[in-house]
Amino acid sequence: MSDLPKKYLICSVSELIEKGLAFRFQVELDGKRKPAFILKYESQYFAYLNECAHIPVEMDWQPGDFLDIDKTTILCAMHGAAYLPDTGLCVRGPCKGARLKKIPIYEQEMQLVTDLPVFPDE
Numbered sequence: 335m336s337d338l339p340k341k342y343l344i345c346s347v348s349e350l351i352e353k354g355l356a357f358r359f360q361v362e363l364d365g366k367r368k369p370a371f372i373l374k375y376e377s378q379y380f381a382y383l384n385e386c387a388h389i390p391v392e393m394d395w396q397p398g399d400f401l402d403i404d405k406t407t408i409l410c411a412m413h414g415a416a417y418l419p420d421t422g423l424c425v426r427g428p429c430k431g432a433r434l435k436k437i438p439i440y441e442q443e444m445q446l447v448t449d450l451p452v453f454p455d456e
């Protein structure tokens with residue numbers, strides 16, 4: 335029996351395009367299922383809870399559509415908080431200085447996985 339922590343599949347790398355729509359999923363954190371997303375930005379993958387640091391609501395404009403028109407920040411559709419895609423730091427808006435909750439992810443054989451239990455988006 336392996337002592338390695340179990341990994342949960344989020345999606346395949348082929349499901350994400352550079353600065354395109356994010357892949358939405360749910361993740362179990364502190365015993366609760368929460369909405370989350372993963373996106374490809376500057377050839378890297380970043381995953382966060384889909385929960386604004388201002389008010390804990392989902393942030394996408396349309397399902398999976400998180401980036402602003404210039405594709406430089408994750409923009410909350412509710413009041414316009416702007417987060418850096420690579421760190422989750424809010425650089426503009428009502429929660430400037432706060433951060434999105436990052437989900438640790440790993441790339442394994444063209445699959446994106448995490449240590450946290452993953453469920454399909456509802």
Ligand code: FES
Pocket residue numbers: 386387388389390391393410411412413414415427428
């Ligand atoms: S809820 Fe996101 S900016 Fe207010």
